[in-house]
Amino acid sequence: MxxxxxxxxxxxxxxxxxxxxYTDIESDTFPKGLNADIVRAISxxxxxxxxxxxxxxxxxxxxxxxxxxxxxxxxxxxxxFQAISYYSAPKKADxxxxxxxxxxxxxEMYKKLGIxxxxxxxxxxxxxxxxxxxxxxxxxxxxxLAEKGIIFMPISEAxxxxxxxxxxxxxxxxPKTDNFYAALNSAVFTDGSFxxxxxxxxxxxxxxxxxxxxxxxxxxxxxxxxxxxxxxYVSYLEGCTAPSRDxxxxxxxxxxxxxxxxxxxxxxxVQNWFPGNKExxxxxxxxxxxxxxxxxxxxxxxTQVETGSAVTWKYPxxxxxxxxxxxxxxxxxxxxxxxxxxxxxxxxxxxxxxxSTIISKGISAGQSQNSYRGLVQVNSRAENARNFSQCDSLLxxxxxxxxxxxxxxxxxxxxxxxxxxxxxKIGEDQIFYCNQRGIDTEKAIALIVNGFSKEVLNKLPxxxxxxxxxxxxxxLEGSVG
Amino acid sequence: xxxxxxxxxxxxxxxILKGINLEVNAGEVHAIMGPxxxxxxxxxxxxxxxxxxEIKKGSIALEGEDLEDLAPEERAHKGIFLSFQYPVEIPGxxxxxxxxxxxxxxRKARGLEDMPANQMLKLIREKSEMLEIDRKFLSRSLNEGxxxxxxxxxxxxxxxxxxxxxxxxxxxxxxxxxDALRIVADGVNKLRGKENAIIVITHYQRLLExxxxxxxxxxxxxxxxxxxxxxxxxxxxEKGYDWIKQEATV
Numbered sequence: 001m002x003x004x005x006x007x008x009x010x011x012x013x014x015x016x017x018x019x020x021x022y023t024d025i026e027s028d029t030f031p032k033g034l035n036a037d038i039v040r041a042i043s044x045x046x047x048x049x050x051x052x053x054x055x056x057x058x059x060x061x062x063x064x065x066x067x068x069x070x071x072x073x074x075x076x077x078x079x080x081f082q083a084i085s086y087y088s089a090p091k092k093a094d095x096x097x098x099x100x101x102x103x104x105x106x107x108e109m110y111k112k113l114g115i116x117x118x119x120x121x122x123x124x125x126x127x128x129x130x131x132x133x134x135x136x137x138x139x140x141x142x143x144x145l146a147e148k149g150i151i152f153m154p155i156s157e158a159x160x161x162x163x164x165x166x167x168x169x170x171x172x173x174x175p176k177t178d179n180f181y182a183a184l185n186s187a188v189f190t191d192g193s194f195x196x197x198x199x200x201x202x203x204x205x206x207x208x209x210x211x212x213x214x215x216x217x218x219x220x221x222x223x224x225x226x227x228x229x230x231x232x233y234v235s236y237l238e239g240c241t242a243p244s245r246d247x248x249x250x251x252x253x254x255x256x257x258x259x260x261x262x263x264x265x266x267x268x269x270v271q272n273w274f275p276g277n278k279e280x281x282x283x284x285x286x287x288x289x290x291x292x293x294x295x296x297x298x299x300x301x302x303t304q305v306e307t308g309s310a311v312t313w314k315y316p317x318x319x320x321x322x323x324x325x326x327x328x329x330x331x332x333x334x335x336x337x338x339x340x341x342x343x344x345x346x347x348x349x350x351x352x353x354x355x356s357t358i359i360s361k362g363i364s365a366g367q368s369q370n371s372y373r374g375l376v377q378v379n380s381r382a383e384n385a386r387n388f389s390q391c392d393s394l395l396x397x398x399x400x401x402x403x404x405x406x407x408x409x410x411x412x413x414x415x416x417x418x419x420x421x422x423x424x425k426i427g428e429d430q431i432f433y434c435n436q437r438g439i440d441t442e443k444a445i446a447l448i449v450n451g452f453s454k455e456v457l458n459k460l461p462x463x464x465x466x467x468x469x470x471x472x473x474x475x476l477e478g479s480v481g
Numbered sequence: 482x483x484x485x486x487x488x489x490x491x492x493x494x495x496x497i498l499k500g501i502n503l504e505v506n507a508g509e510v511h512a513i514m515g516p517x518x519x520x521x522x523x524x525x526x527x528x529x530x531x532x533x534x535e536i537k538k539g540s541i542a543l544e545g546e547d548l549e550d551l552a553p554e555e556r557a558h559k560g561i562f563l564s565f566q567y568p569v570e571i572p573g574x575x576x577x578x579x580x581x582x583x584x585x586x587x588r589k590a591r592g593l594e595d596m597p598a599n600q601m602l603k604l605i606r607e608k609s610e611m612l613e614i615d616r617k618f619l620s621r622s623l624n625e626g627x628x629x630x631x632x633x634x635x636x637x638x639x640x641x642x643x644x645x646x647x648x649x650x651x652x653x654x655x656x657x658x659x660d661a662l663r664i665v666a667d668g669v670n671k672l673r674g675k676e677n678a679i680i681v682i683t684h685y686q687r688l689l690e691x692x693x694x695x696x697x698x699x700x701x702x703x704x705x706x707x708x709x710x711x712x713x714x715x716x717x718x719e720k721g722y723d724w725i726k727q728e729a730t731v
Contacts, residue, residue, distance in 0.1 A: 428533075433569045435553035436529050436562075437583040437639065438590065447582060451573025451622065 030087040036060060039187050042087050046156050046190070049163060059176040059186030066180045072342040073371040073403055076311045079250050079285060086188045086221075144204070151196040152207055155223050158194035165196055169227055173256040173291045173319070181252040181287040181313075185221045189254070192222035197232040197263075206461050208237040224255040228263035228298075235266040237464055249274075249284045251309075257292030257300055261322065264299040265292060268460050269316075270468050273308035275475075278366075280338025283310025290314065296322035296351070303459045305468040306333040306343060307475040315373065317346035320354035320382075327356040330456040332468075334475045335368030335400070344374035344405075349385035349415070358389040361453050364400035365476055371403040380411040387416070393423040394452050396445075396476070424452075446473045482507045482678050483528075483647055488539035490527045497523045499703035500539070505647070508675045512689055512714060513682045515700035516722045521682045522566060524700070525651045529563040530556045543647065557583075558590035560646030560677075564636040564653050571623040576635060577605065579623050580642050587643070608641040612668045629656030637668045648672070649680045654688035666691030686718035701729050 030038065039060045043053040068078055145152050151162060159166050176186045197203050228234050238255075251273060259265045267290075276283025286309035292300040302316040318327030329345035347356035356376065364370040370393065378385045393402035404421050426448055434444035449472055450457065457465050483505040490498040497520045505511050515521050527534050528541060530553035541548045543559055551559070571579065585595045596604075609616060612634060624632050633653055640648050650669070654662055669692050673679065681692055689697075689711065697713040698705045701722070706729040707713065717725070 427569070430569050430571060432531055432553060433565065433571075434583075436557055436565075437579070437643070438554050438557035438587040439583055440552070440554045440586070443582065443586060447574055447579070448571055451571055454573040 030085050032085045033082045034060075034084070034086055034188065038086055042188055042190060045087060046159070048156075048159055051163075051167065052159055055171070055176075056187050059183050060188075062176050063180065063183035063187055066183055068180050072313050072373070073369065073405070074311050074313065074340040074342050076285065076340070081184070084250060087190055148201050148204065149198040150201060150203055151194065153194055155189075155192045155194040155225060158225075162194070162196070165227065166194070166225065169258055170223075170225055170256070173258060173293050174254050174289050179289060182254050182289040185223060185252050185254045185289070189221045189223035192224045192253070193226075194224075195226045195234065195236065197228045197234045199229045200231045201229075202232065203234040206235045206237050206464075208239070220249075220251050220253075222253040224253070225258075226256070226265060226267070227258045228260060228265050230260045231262040232260075233264045235268070235461060237268045237270075237461065239270045239272075239464070239467065250287070251284050252287045253289070255288070255290040255316075257290075259292060259294045259298035259300050259325075261296040262298060263295070264301075266301045267292070267303070267316070268464055269302075269304040269306075270460075270464060270471060271304065271306045271308055271312075272471055272475075274310075275308045275339045276310040276337065278337045280310070280367075283339070284308065285310060286312045286314060288314040290316035291319065291346075292317070292327075293319045294322055294325035294327060294351075294354075297324045298322055299326040299328070301328040301330070301459070302345065303330040303456065304332070304343075305456070305460070305471065306331070306341060307471045309341070310339060312339075312341040312343055314341075314343045315345055317348070318356065319348045319350065320356065320385075321350045322354075323351040324353045325351055326354070329356075329358045329360070329374075330459045331359070332361045332363070332453045332456045332472070333370055333372075334363045334472060335365070335370045336475055337366040337368060339366075339368040341369070342371040342373055344372045346375040347377070347387060349376075349378045349382040349387070352381070352383045352385075354382055354385050356385075356387045358387070358391075359455055360389075360391045361456055362391070362393045362402050363396075363449060363452065363472075363476070364393070364402050365396040367399045369401045369403070371405060373405040373407075375407040375409070376417055377407075378410040378412050378415040378417070382412050383414050385410075385412065385415045387418065389417075389419045391419075391421045392452070393421075394449070395423065395425045445476055449473075449476055482544055483680075484540075484542045484545075485528075486540050486542075488524075488527070488541060489537040490523060490534045491537055492523070492534050496537075497534070497703055498527065501700075501703070501705060503698065503705065505678045505680060507646075507678055508673075509696065510673065510679045510681065510692065510694045512694035512697045512711075513680060513700055513705075514684070514686075514697060514714065514717060516726075517684075519700040520703045521700055522651055525563055525649045525680075525682055528556075528647075528649060529553055529561060554586070555590070557643075557645075558587050562640055562643055562645035562648045564633075564640055564648065564650045566652040566655065568624050568627075568632045568636055570625045570627075572625050574623050576619045576621060576623055576638070580605070580639060583639070583643065604642060608638060611671060612638050612641060613664055614638055630658060630661035633657055634661060634665055634668075637665050641668060641672060644672075645677065647678050647680070649682065651682045652684065653681070654683055654685065662688065663691060686714045689714045699725050701725055704729075 036057060039056050040053060043056055174182050176183050195207060226236055257265050257267060273284035273286055294300050300318050306312055316329060320327050327347050333341045333343050335341050344360060345358055358374055360372045362370040362372055372391045376387045391404050395402055402423055406419055408417055410417060430448060431441055431444050450469060457468060460468055485501050485503040488498050488501040501524060513521055523534060536549060548556055581601060588596060653665060657665060681694060694711055697709055697711060699707040706725055
C-alpha cells in the first residue's frame with residue numbers, strides 16, 4: 001500500500017530503542033549528591049596527585065556560583081544535581097587484565113551493541129579504548145602505538161604517568177570557567193581518553209573510544225584531551241550507545257583538541273544515547289562542550305552523527321588562532337518523537353588567512369525540535385578570513401520543527417562569509433516513486449535520508465560510515481523486520 | 482497478461498475512471514490516447530497502485546491475480562513498471578545506487594540473494610550502451626538537475642534494468658526533442674518481446690511513429706470510447722479529438 005502523510009508519520013513514530021537492555025554488573029557506586037567532599041573522594045578514588053584534587057575543587061567552587069544556561073531552544077526539567085551519583089565503576093574491571101579476562105557479561109553487552117572488541121581488533125585497524133560507566137576496561141593496540149611514541153590511554157592513567165602534559169594542556173581550550181556543564185565536568189570527571197601524538201608522527205590507525213552509560217541514576221562525565229604536536233596527524237573516533245533507562249541521565253562531557261603548528265586532527269562522533277521512549281519519557285541529557293584550538297597551519301575537522309539523547313546541547317568548535325589554520329564542522333543531527341537538539345558549531349577566526357567550513361544536516365521527525373546554532377566570528381586582526389556555511393533541514397510530517405540560528409560577527413572588512421540554507425520535506429511523491437520501483441517505504445526513507453546526509457557521511461572513516469548509516473535507519477524507520 | 486474489468490476510480494470523491502475495460506496480452510503494445518483530463522495518467526497510477534485513488538468498482542488483474550490488495554512495491558515485484566510523466570528528484574542518491582536498491586529489493590521479494598556486483602556492473606554497462614547513456618550520468622543524483630530529456634531517458638534506462646512484464650509509459654514523449662525521442666523509442670523497441678507487454682500513454686501520434694502499437698484506444702471522460710489498430714492514431718492526428726467526443730456523446 002502507498003503511504004499517506006499520516007501513515008508515514010505513524011510509521012516513523014513506532015521506532016523503538018534498539019539497544020534497550022540492561023546488563024547486571026555489580027557496581028561500586030558513590031552515594032548521591034555533590035559537595036567538596038565528594039569531589040575529594042573522586043580524586044582520592046583515582047589516586048590523583050594533589051594538584052589535580054585542587055584543580056577539581058576550584059572547578060567545583062566555580063560551578064557552585066554558576067547558573068544552568070537557558071538560551072538553547074530546548075525545554076526539559078532541569079536535573080537535580082544532588083540526586084546524581086558522581087562515581088560508579090564496574091567492580092570486576094581491572095585495567096591490567098587482558099581482554100580474555102574481561103567479565104564475559106561485559107563482552108556479551110558489547111556484542112549486543114555490535115562493538116565487540118574482538119571483532120574490532122580483528123576486522124579493523126582500530127585501537128579501542130572502551131569506557132563502561134566511568135572506568136576504562138580494556139585498551140588495545142597500546143604497543144603498536146607506543147612504538148611511534150603515541151600515548152593513548154585513559155585520562156586517569158595519563159594524570160599519573162604524564163602529569164606534565166595533562167597539567168600543561170588540560171583546561172586551556174575549555175577553561176573551568178567556560179560554562180556550567182564544563183565547570184561541573186572539571187570538578188567530577190571520572191575518566192575519558194588521553195591522546196598525544198608526537199612531532200611529525202602520523203598516527204597509523206584510527207583511534208577509537210566507545211562510551212556508554214550503564215548504571216541507573218549515574219551521570220557520566222568524560223574528559224577527553226587530544227594533543228597533536230607539530231606536523232602530526234590523528235583521526236579519532238568516538239561512538240556512543242546507551243541502554244534504555246526510565247530516569248533521565250545526565251551526560252556532560254568535555255573534549256579538548258590541541259593542534260599545534262602544521263598538525264591535523266580529525267574527530268568523528270557517532271552518538272546514540274537513549275533518546276527516551278515515544279511518549280517523550282526518559283532519555284539522556286547530553287550537554288557537551290567540545291572545542292579545539294588550531295595553531296599555525298593546523299587543521300581541525302569535526303564530524304558528528306547525532307541520533308540519540310532526549311536533549312542535546314552541543315557545539316563542537318574551532319578556535320583558529322594560528323595563521324592559515326583551517327576549521328571544519330560536518331554534522332548530521334536526527335531527532336524523532338520528542339527529542340530536542342540544539343547543536344551547531346563556533347568558528348572563531350583569530351589568525352590571518354584562516355578558513356572554516358560548516359555543513360549541517362538536520363533531520364526531524366515525530367514531534368521533535370531540531371535547531372542549528374552556529375557562530376562565525378572574525379576578529380579584527382584576522383585578515384582574509386573565509387567561511388562557508390550550509391545548513392539543510394529535512395522534515396518528516398507536520399508536527400516537527402527545524403530551526404536555524406546563524407550568528408555572524410565580522411570585525412574585519414576582508415572577511416568572506418557565505419551562508420546557505422534549505423528546508424525540504426520527504427514527499428509522498430518521492431515515496432511512491434521508490435515504491436513503484438519495488439522499494440518499500442521503510443527502505444525508501446532510508447535511501448532518501450542517506451542521500452540527504454551523503455556529504456557528511458562521506459567525511460566519516462569507512463567503518464564508521466557504515467555504522468552511522470545503520471543508526472540513521474534505526475532512528476527513522478518503523479521497527480518492521 | 483493484464484485484465485481490467487469495468488474499472489471505476491475516484492480521487493477525493495471526484496470520479497475519474499468510469500468503467501474501463503482493457504485486455505493486454507503478452508507480446509502486445511497498446512497505445513492509449515485521449516485529450517487532456519480524459520483519465521490517461523490516472524489509469525496508469527491506478528494500475529501502479531497509487532493509494533490516493535480509490536477503486537470504487539471493477540478489477541485489475543495481472544496474470545490472473547487481482548491487484549487490489551497489493552502495495553505498489555508488491556506490484557512492482559510482480560513485474561509492473563511505470564515510466565513517470567514527471568519523475569521525482571532524490572538528491573544525493575545516484576542513479577546507480579537507486580537501481581541497485583530497486584533490483585535487490587525485487588530479488589529479495591522473490592527469495593533471491595543480492596545481485597553480485599560484477600553482474601550488476603555488466604548489466605548497467607549493457608543497458609546504458611543500448612540507450613546511449615553516458616556513464617557519468619549514472620553517478621549523478623537521481624533526476625536532480627536533469628533536463629526533461631535526461632529524465633525520460635533515465636526512466637527508460639530503469640525500465641531496461643528492471644525488465645518488467647508490463648511497462649506503462651506515461652507521456653514519455655513529452656519534453657523530448659526529436660533525437661531524444663528516437664533514442665528512447667529505439668530503446669523501448671529493443672525491449673519488446675513475446676513475454677512482455679507495453680502500454681504507451683500519449684497525447685500525440687508522433688511517438689507512435691517510432692513505437693508502432695498493435696492496438697490504439699481512445700480514452701474520453703474516463704472511458705475507452707474507441708479502439709482500433711495503428712491507423713486510428715493517424716486518424717486522430719488528422720481530425721483531432723472532437724469527432725471522438727461527438728461520437729461518444731451520441
